Amino acid sequence: MDLFDKCYNFKEAQEIRQLGLYPYFQPISSEQDTEVIINNRKILMLGSNSYLGLTVHPKVKKAAIDAIEKYGTGCAGSRFLNGTLDIHEELEERLAAFVNKGNALLFSTGFQANLGAIAGLVGKGEYVILDKSDHASIVDGSRLSYGEVKRFVHNDMNSLKKVLESIDKDAGKLIVVDGVYSMDGDIANLPEMVKLKKQYNARLMVDDAHSFGVLGKNGRGTANHFGLEDEVDIIMGTFSKSFASLGGFIAADKEVIDYLRHFARSVIFSASITPASTAAVLAALDIMENEPELIDKLWANTGRMRKGVVDMGYDIGTSCTPIIPLIVGDNGTVLKMRRMLFDEGLFVNPVLSPAVPPNKALIRLSLMATHTFEQIDFALDKLYKVGKALGVI
Ligand code: PMP
DSSP states (O other): OOTTHHHHTOOHHHHHHHTTOOOSSOOOOSOOSSEEEETTEEEEEOOOOOTTOGGGOHHHHHHHHHHHHHHOSOOOSBTTTTOOOHHHHHHHHHHHHHHTOSEEEEESSHHHHHHHHHHHHOOTTOEEEEETTOOHHHHHHHHHSSSEEEEEOTTOHHHHHHHHHTSOTTSOEEEEEESBOTTTOOBOOHHHHHHHHHHTTOEEEEEOTTTTTTSSGGGOOHHHHTTOTTTOOEEEEESSSTTOSSOEEEEEOHHHHHHHHHHOHHHHTSBOOOHHHHHHHHHHHHHHHHOTHHHHHHHHHHHHHHHHHHHHTOOOTTOOSSEEEEEEESHHHHHHHHHHHHHTTEEOEEEOTTTSOTTOEEEEEEOOTTOOHHHHHHHHHHHHHHHHHTTOO
16 A cells, blocks of 8 residues: 555545535635635625634734834744744733733644643643543644543533543543634533532643633633633633734743743744734734723624524524534535525535534534624525525524
8 A cells, every 4th residue: 555545545525626515725815804805706704713803903914014024024933942022921921911820821823832731731640631522732732642631521511520530539630621612602611610620639721712802801711701710720822813813822820831831842843923923912912901892792793693593493502602503414415505605605614524423514603893783684694595495494
């Protein structure tokens, strides 16, 4: 067998392309606002994670441009050596204060933050305990660690308790969950999890990729939303969503962060986040702290969309955030529906099995603060028309 046989034999993507249903890697040729240009057509964006719409905010764009003028385009080295800028440290201080932790550490992506933090912290003879719906970067970070990986049923606290009971009570344990789950749009049951982590002497890490800018005071995330900032030991965030940039961070006690500065391999052996990306996050933070009405608008938009689709008869599962899944059924129907919605002028994300259980394939809608009610009503019209045509509603 040749190593590349699997590549030459991989035909699924090509077959879906030939049917005109391939949904991935679609190039956008305009500003990434609520409306974008794809194939020379104006499309309403309902698939972006820029929940507050800040990637096109003039203050955020200007901060990035000014940072390039001052520092140049890249850092040409890791934080550990030549790649630390004063604005990296400023951002770490701002983020630590934002989430009420002792310190924070920047990474070049959120994916790298999870890899570096989990693999850096969980060693031989220790355990990392994951929700079955955790993000791929949490799964990969756990596999990279020398610890043993255990999993519990999605957001099921009895299942978590059973896992904790089954583990040596003196061993180090890290529970890692998403604050808001990116497929289901539901929120982790932090209050119960905190009780369990105390009972079983575990540490708790929350990936707030989809929670910053969405939950908590000024978008401070899930721990703040539940009033549990002191009880959640590690908060992880990405800059690729509400923070309108690229990069990620971990916030925790200052000793934990200092340890990670020296043991998180994805910090030490990877170039630091660019000046433009760093400055964009600082500007986005300013806006989040000073314009809370944006978050109110995000929730108003979410409420309007959710009511609209539920009234039509769509199944949105356990969603209670701006991520609204429309659970449709088999992969084929979802691919067809995605294409029909695109032809009607809507960009939505398909989520297929095996990313979700068989027959639970879904169309995922993500709301932004900058959507107008007119845009949402336009989308609802199209979702009704296509849902009826396919017999989904
Ligand atoms: N965690 C979660 C829950 C995510 O959804 C994502 C991004 N899709 C990441 C981590 C990775 O973040 P980044 O895009 O910054 O690599």
